[in-house]
Amino acid sequence: MIPVSSTARRMTSSAIREILKITQRPEVISFAGGLPAPELFPVDPIRAAADRVLAEHGRQALQYSTTEGHLPLRRWIAERSEITADMVQITTGSQQGLDLLGRVLIDPGDIVLVESPTYLGALQAFTPYAPRFVEVATDDDGIIPEALDELLGRVDGRLLYTVPTFQNPTGRTLSAQRRLALLEITRRHLVTVIEDGPYNELRFRGQEVETLFSLARRTTPDDDLNVIMLGTFSKVLAPGLRDAWVQGPRHVIDKLVQAKQAADLHSPTLNQMIITELLDDVLAEQIKIIREAYGQRAAIMIDAVARELPTGVSCTDPDGGMFCWVSLPDESIDTEAMLPEAVANNVAYVPGRPFYAAGERRNTLRLSYATSTEDQIRTGIADLGRVIAERLSSRPAADAPL
Ligand SMILES: Cc1ncc(COP(=O)(O)O)c(C=O)c1O
Known part of the structure; x- marks a missing residue:
């Protein structure tokens, strides 16, 4: 084996890219990517x-x-x-x-x-x-x-x-x-x-x-x-x-x-x-188009999240950009471990852990609304709501013996 440098040994591949690989079945509604909406490209x-x-x-x-x-x-x-x-x-x-x-x-x-x-x-x-x-x-x-x-x-x-x-x-x-x-x-x-x-x-x-x-x-x-x-x-x-x-x-x-x-x-x-x-002129027009599209998609997602995700789950309410951030009420729930279950239910997100430099908070996840249609957002968030509800109901009761 050719030895690599200590700099190269410090490099890691993006956790998101690895995660995206499992979300790529066509039937999966993916809120995982960080990609801009391609239909809006000029x-x-x-x-x-x-x-x-x-x-x-x-x-x-x-x-x-x-x-x-x-x-x-x-x-x-x-x-x-x-x-x-x-x-x-x-x-x-x-x-x-x-x-x-x-x-x-x-x-x-x-x-x-x-x-x-x-x-x-x-x-x-x-x-x-x-x-x-x-x-x-x-x-x-x-x-x-x-x-x-x-x-x-x-x-x-x-x-x-x-x-x-x-x-x-x-x-x-x-x-x-x-x-x-x-x-x-x-x-x-x-x-x-x-x-x-x-x-x-x-x-x-x-x-x-x-x-x-x-x-x-x-x-x-x-x-x-x-x-x-x-x-x-x-x-x-x-x-x-x-x-x-x-x-x-x-x-x-x-x-x-x-x-x-x-x-x-x-x-x-x-x-x-x-x-x-x-x-x-093209850039200014593009910005207008993108703001409008993302604004609509964000509003639909925030509305769906409020209706479909279980009580106690919180979500940010962005004024712009492409993402919102969900926190689950139980710190012991690991969104990375929950992902295969979500994908089996045809919905994907990015688990929160890789976004923390110290890496220990596991009960958060990122959703992107940028590339999904209204129907996909409503269906995908309802599916995610069921997966989270299932996880929350299957956790051990707080006073159960260990
Ligand atoms: C916060 C942040 N910085 C930088 C980048 C990289 O952007 P670029 O496509 O210009 O390399 C991204 C892409 O998602 C980002 O979210």
Whole structure:
């Protein structure tokens, strides 16, 4: 056997991918995937944009290009945040942005604070750089500032990774007031914040909230910012384009450029040019369409959950994004062990355990409403309700002898 490196030994494959394999029978209604709705992809505009790009740019669209990314695209991203293009690095998906940030910001043993629960793809991206993850307590309004402050009084946290808007996996959003508190606390404790915002545009209800990045810029010069933000075209255009970005202080972007040069030289030129063609009107229209569709699907799911899941089961009620998060009343119920039973009843979800850095809470699960029809949502949630009710009724009574 060829020995692999210690870095490679730290790598794991995504628990979700393994789980999805068992949910792929066609009759299974799957709320497990994290995929955007494919019927909403702007296929014709992308085809037309590709034709225009090849007609206008010819072979340049197929040539190697700069590591930083296609300048008109970076300028557009920069303008939206009122920053300069040299604060923007294009990446091959936000997932690559997370990996590159791990490479640039994490030394082995560094303490990286993450929400409890958090996006497991970030845990997977950072793990090879050997951090120690510490969970920060959250509630329905996201990270609890007092818990963060107390934690940072005890541990020497270096980085905080957060998805403050329509979080994956919970769908929760950090309140406006807490955003200010989080910035004050992290600045005071000299903690760098990685704000991951793939769902920022997907609000279907309620008031917009300003990003941490934008709030930080109100009081801090760009070179002293402690917030780095990631954005992506995956959820608003199509994830197969693999086009995303990192925005942050220039000295971090300069290091990301070097890291990316080593990783893949640059993101695909053609895709960046196609996306640039779509920025003016197609993107805005897409965002409208997606918000409306996901808003309807979320409302149907939340309604079905309230009616079909047994008393005592709680579920988040997201204002945007793709996910809601279910907690079962009995901590001893293991949603991973319950999954085969759910799949046998033709419904699938993602068990909550892999989303916890410390990995011990087993009575939670993630549901995505993004890719299901109204009928599928109603049928699937009713089936899930029966599976959960069965589990709850078959657990030993609290006072039964052990
Ligand atoms: C919180 C979060 N960050 C990053 C990503 C990766 O996105 P991308 O397709 O841009 O790599 C996802 C994808 O689901 C996500 O949910």
